[in-house]
Amino acid sequence: xxACLDISNLSATLPSGQRVLRxxxxxxxxxxxxxxxxxxxxxxxxxxKAVLGVLPPSVRIVEGAIRLEGTDLGALSAKExxxxxxxxxxxxxxxxxxxxxxxxxxxxxxTDRLVHILGWAADKADRRVRQLLDEVHIREPDxxxxxYPHELSGGMRxxxxxxxxxxxxxxxxxxxxxTTALDVTVQKQILRLIAQLQQEHGTAILxxxxxxxxxxxxxxxxxxxxxxxxxxxxxxxxxxxxxQHAYTRALMAATPKYTDPQASLKPxxxxxxxxxxxxxxxxxxxxxxxx
Amino acid sequence: xxxxxxxxxxxxxxxxxxxxxVVVFVIIxxxxxxxxxxxxxxxxxxxxxxxxxxxxxxxxxxxxxxFIWLSGVVQGNFGTSISLRQDVMSLVLSRLPATLELxxxxxLIALIIGGPLAIVGAREQGTAVEAGxxxxxxxxxxxxxxxxxxxxxxLFGVLWPVFHISGRVSPRMDLPFVTQFYLxxxxxRLRFDLTRDLIGHMFMPALxxxxxxxxxxxxxxxxxxxxxxxxxxVTLARVKGFSETKVILREALKxxxxxxxxxxxxQFTFLIGGxxxxxxxxxxxxxxxxxxxxVINRDLPxxxxxxxxxxxxxxxxxxxxxxxxxxxxxxxxxG
Amino acid sequence: MVDARALPRRRFDARLMLAGGWLLVVLLAxxxxxxxxxxxxxxxxxxxxxxxxxxxxxxEPGYWLGTDSLGRDLLSRLxxxxxxALIVAFVAALxxxxxxxxxxxxxxxxxGWPDRIISRIxxxxxxxxxxxxxxxxxxxxxxxxxSVIIAIAVIDWTxxxxxxxxxxxxxxxxDYVENARIAGFGRLRIMVSEVxxxxxxxxxxxxxxxxxxxxxxxxxxxxxxxxxxxxxPTWGGIIAEGRLSIHQAWWVLVFPLIALFxxxxxxxxxxxxxxxxxxxVLR
Numbered sequence: 001x002x003a004c005l006d007i008s009n010l011s012a013t014l015p016s017g018q019r020v021l022r023x024x025x026x027x028x029x030x031x032x033x034x035x036x037x038x039x040x041x042x043x044x045x046x047x048x049k050a051v052l053g054v055l056p057p058s059v060r061i062v063e064g065a066i067r068l069e070g071t072d073l074g075a076l077s078a079k080e081x082x083x084x085x086x087x088x089x090x091x092x093x094x095x096x097x098x099x100x101x102x103x104x105x106x107x108x109x110x111t112d113r114l115v116h117i118l119g120w121a122a123d124k125a126d127r128r129v130r131q132l133l134d135e136v137h138i139r140e141p142d143x144x145x146x147x148y149p150h151e152l153s154g155g156m157r158x159x160x161x162x163x164x165x166x167x168x169x170x171x172x173x174x175x176x177x178x179t180t181a182l183d184v185t186v187q188k189q190i191l192r193l194i195a196q197l198q199q200e201h202g203t204a205i206l207x208x209x210x211x212x213x214x215x216x217x218x219x220x221x222x223x224x225x226x227x228x229x230x231x232x233x234x235x236x237x238x239x240x241x242x243x244q245h246a247y248t249r250a251l252m253a254a255t256p257k258y259t260d261p262q263a264s265l266k267p268x269x270x271x272x273x274x275x276x277x278x279x280x281x282x283x284x285x286x287x288x289x290x291x
Numbered sequence: 292x293x294x295x296x297x298x299x300x301x302x303x304x305x306x307x308x309x310x311x312x313v314v315v316f317v318i319i320x321x322x323x324x325x326x327x328x329x330x331x332x333x334x335x336x337x338x339x340x341x342x343x344x345x346x347x348x349x350x351x352x353x354x355x356x357x358f359i360w361l362s363g364v365v366q367g368n369f370g371t372s373i374s375l376r377q378d379v380m381s382l383v384l385s386r387l388p389a390t391l392e393l394x395x396x397x398x399l400i401a402l403i404i405g406g407p408l409a410i411v412g413a414r415e416q417g418t419a420v421e422a423g424x425x426x427x428x429x430x431x432x433x434x435x436x437x438x439x440x441x442x443x444x445x446l447f448g449v450l451w452p453v454f455h456i457s458g459r460v461s462p463r464m465d466l467p468f469v470t471q472f473y474l475x476x477x478x479x480r481l482r483f484d485l486t487r488d489l490i491g492h493m494f495m496p497a498l499x500x501x502x503x504x505x506x507x508x509x510x511x512x513x514x515x516x517x518x519x520x521x522x523x524x525v526t527l528a529r530v531k532g533f534s535e536t537k538v539i540l541r542e543a544l545k546x547x548x549x550x551x552x553x554x555x556x557x558q559f560t561f562l563i564g565g566x567x568x569x570x571x572x573x574x575x576x577x578x579x580x581x582x583x584x585x586v587i588n589r590d591l592p593x594x595x596x597x598x599x600x601x602x603x604x605x606x607x608x609x610x611x612x613x614x615x616x617x618x619x620x621x622x623x624x625x626g
Numbered sequence: 627m628v629d630a631r632a633l634p635r636r637r638f639d640a641r642l643m644l645a646g647g648w649l650l651v652v653l654l655a656x657x658x659x660x661x662x663x664x665x666x667x668x669x670x671x672x673x674x675x676x677x678x679x680x681x682x683x684x685x686e687p688g689y690w691l692g693t694d695s696l697g698r699d700l701l702s703r704l705x706x707x708x709x710x711a712l713i714v715a716f717v718a719a720l721x722x723x724x725x726x727x728x729x730x731x732x733x734x735x736x737x738g739w740p741d742r743i744i745s746r747i748x749x750x751x752x753x754x755x756x757x758x759x760x761x762x763x764x765x766x767x768x769x770x771x772x773s774v775i776i777a778i779a780v781i782d783w784t785x786x787x788x789x790x791x792x793x794x795x796x797x798x799x800x801d802y803v804e805n806a807r808i809a810g811f812g813r814l815r816i817m818v819s820e821v822x823x824x825x826x827x828x829x830x831x832x833x834x835x836x837x838x839x840x841x842x843x844x845x846x847x848x849x850x851x852x853x854x855x856x857x858x859p860t861w862g863g864i865i866a867e868g869r870l871s872i873h874q875a876w877w878v879l880v881f882p883l884i885a886l887f888x889x890x891x892x893x894x895x896x897x898x899x900x901x902x903x904x905x906x907v908l909r
Contacts, residue, residue: 049526052529052530053529053530054526054529054530057416057417058417079534082529082532082533082534083532085530085532086530086531086532086533087532089530090530090531091526091527091530093523093526093527094523095523098522098523098524099523099524099527100524101524101528101542101546102546103545103546103549103619104542104545109524112531112533113531113532116533117531117532117533161527303749306746307746307749307750307753308753310746310747310749310750310753311750311753311754314750314754315762318762318763318766319762319766321766429895430891432894433838433890433891433894433895434887434890434891435839435842435890437842437845437846437849438842438883438886438887438890441865441869441879441883442883442887444869444872444879445872445876445879445880445883448872449872449873449876560752563755564754564755564756564757564758565757566755567755567757567758567761568757568846568849568850571849571850572849572869579755579757579758582755582758582761583758583761583850586758586761586762586765587765587850587852589765594762597758598754598755598758598759598762601753601754601755601758602753602754605752605753605755606753
């Protein structure tokens with residue numbers, strides 16, 4: 001059985017020739033939650049965007065492949081790729097404030113994929129979305145669906161976005177830092193909600209985050225990224241019990257513990273970063289994109 | 292909130308119009324040269340001149356003349372044209388529809404050219420297509436309507452004569468119209484032969500007026516679209532599987548159009564201001580063409596009436612844009 | 627670290643060079659008009675009427691761009707026309723610039739009632755159709771070079787006023803203005819020494835743009851026969867003549883049109899180029 005998402009040896013560059021992704025490989029099995037962690041600028045969101053086919057035009061994929069349920073996205077035409085991603089994948093975006101179109105009502109924004117891309121009848125899509133709104137504990141689906149985004153709170157909007165992502169029964173969801181923009185109290189609710197829906201629907205999730213605390217809560221597998229390069233990959237419990245790479249250990253030391261938030265934090269050690277930089281420089285020097 | 296905004300706009304509008312009327316009045320009254328002397332045959336006696344001056348109210352002081360004129364205007368009486376010896380109001384009303392039709396037709400052309408160019412430019416960001424659109428915009432922007440008009444006359448009037456270059460309608464056509472809105476009425480009456488003839492006359496002056504506006508629309512809308520297209524909800528729509536064109540039309544266009552709209556309003560008043568010389572250039576029988584004749588003939592009441600009507604149109608457009616902005620912006624609407 | 631702004635601009639600015647080049651040609655032609663013009667621009671010769679330009683059959687040597695319906699040499703008329711066009715462009719644009727920028731600076735920097743009064747006047751001015759306003763003013767002042775210049779300045783000062791007001795307003799909120807105030811400098815002095823230099827690039831760009839507009843307005847005025855005097859060689863006057871004889875002698879319209887196109891385009895591009903060169907932020 002093929003993996004839900006299989007990224008192999010993916011490299012991407014900016015117009016300047018600088019690499020932003022360095023031969024990244026990772027897989028997400030069906031129904032599995034894989035966390036992708038790293039500091040900002042590590043390229044983790046870039047991977048999410050590449051999977052969903054929404055890389056900025058300046059970023060070019062120069063080697064490697066992305067397979068969604070066994071289909072190589074690079075081998076498809078732009079239109080086929082769009083359709084495939086629309087049918088099989090979904091995004092839970094980072095900032096609920098900008099992820100809903102301010103001039104359209106919420107309801108049509110939730111049903112449009114079902115109706116226009118998947119070809120559902122309007123009433124079926126409507127029922128489906130209401131069911132999902134119920135699952136994310138929104139009690140007044142009528143009011144919410146008729147509302148404009150600015151009439152809803154941030155937490156409410158994020159729940160709408162989660163409901164919309166699950167509504168089409170995607171095989172894979174990319175969650176791009178879905179709690180970063182929210183209040184701490186709301187963050188926990190939203191995480192619990194995503195975990196709950198993920199289990200009920202059995203959806204695979206690629207969970208992009210910079211927060212190791214979040215990783216421990218939601219994921220079964222972890223990939224640690226630094227400067228566009230995978231530095232460590234493990235089962236979540238194993239990673240926390242026994243981090244192999246110096247960078248992972250440093251990252252952990254820099255993360256507040258839920259058990260002991262007062263414990264002193266150490267910034268990521270300079271010597272670790274210097275070692276990584278040297279490693280990457282050597283790799284870049286030897287690297288030639290084939291093809 | 293919208294009502295309050297509306298009332299404030301109405302008051303400033305009134306002040307602006309009053310200001311315009313004062314400025315015109317002062318400019319015209321300091322003009323040397325006696326319009327009355329011009330309309331009488333040589334050899335008229337001083338008594339004749341004095342009698343006519345009294346008839347047109349020119350024997351009173353400027354302030355008195357202004358208030359007499361103003362109280363007439365408030366009652367819808369703009370006075371009598373000196374050169375055409377007709378009621379100014381009815382003269383203006385007979386020409387205004389031609390100018391309005393020309394301006395609206397030009398606005399439509401500008402939208403039809405500028406809108407799609409902006410969308411294509413935003414779709415093809417960073418490509419040679421976008422660069423080409425930018426160059427075309429730059430040129431169309433720096434060349435004013437007067438020069439476009441002349442260039443069009445040369446191209447489509449002389450080199451490849453496919454359009455009429457003067458007048459509003461062919462003289463041989465007999466017109467069954469009851470209003471002066473020929474174009475609208477010809478469509479309404481299903482007289483498409485007349486519609487074609489009218490558009491054949493109107494197309495080139497309208498295109499000359501439209502080109503600079505089209506460039507502005509295309510430029511502003513493209514910038515605005517590109518900005519909106521970096522927002523998360525546009526990314527989300529792409530992930531949903533919608534094509535780039537659909538994403539732009541459905542998600543980005545409305546939000547990007549809102550800031551562009553206010554600027555188009557001001558630019559549309561510039562376009563209408565341009566009809567004055569463009570109508571002259573194409574011998575199009577509109578208000579602007581009549582205005583130039585009125586100036587040359589020193590027809591004071593007629594000049595005042597026409598200038599005031601132009602000013603009224605300008606402030607009304609600004610008001611309409613302001614209200615439209617408030618209505619289209621859901622934040623203001625529900626705020 | 628080397629400040630990137632201190633480095634010389636690497637890119638050869640083709641736009642600035644081309645625009646500046648054409649304007650230089652026009653300027654030289656205007657200054658040395660009596661030396662470079664092959665004929666007297668006013669000399670009529672009915673034997674030589676409507677001669678085509680040199681490459682067409684029937685042309686006469688020495689009359690490079692042909693003649694108009696009164697047999698006047700087109701090239702000479704264009705060269706002498708450049709004189710009037712440039713005088714109007716420089717003087718009218720400068721006058722509009724000085725009046726408009728000063729009022730805009732005052733309105734934007736001081737705010738309060740000066741701003742309210744000036745903005746109200748600008749509103750009134752904006753409610754006039756500009757071409758009609760210009761025609762009206764020239765009709766009132768009587769035709770002549772001075773009237774044309776005054777008319778353009780009276781109409782177009784608002785263009786400077788609006789832009790400079792907005793810029794001065796945003797400058798007035800900047801920290802360095804606050805600092806100068808704390809340091810004890812007077813408001814007028816701050817306006818001149820702190821705010822003005824920062825809005826100068828915009829003024830320069832607008833000034834160049836306005837020169838192009840002034841050339842057009844002059845052409846429009848002479849087109850409706852209200853500019854200098856009816857037989858003086860102005861570009862607009864030649865165009866009016868060309869418009870009438872368009873089916874017999876197209877060149878009488880084409881050549882002044884090309885001259886106007888290039889001049890207007892050059893003024894606006896020259897202004898844009900200067901602005902991006904001198905604007906410390908854009909650069």
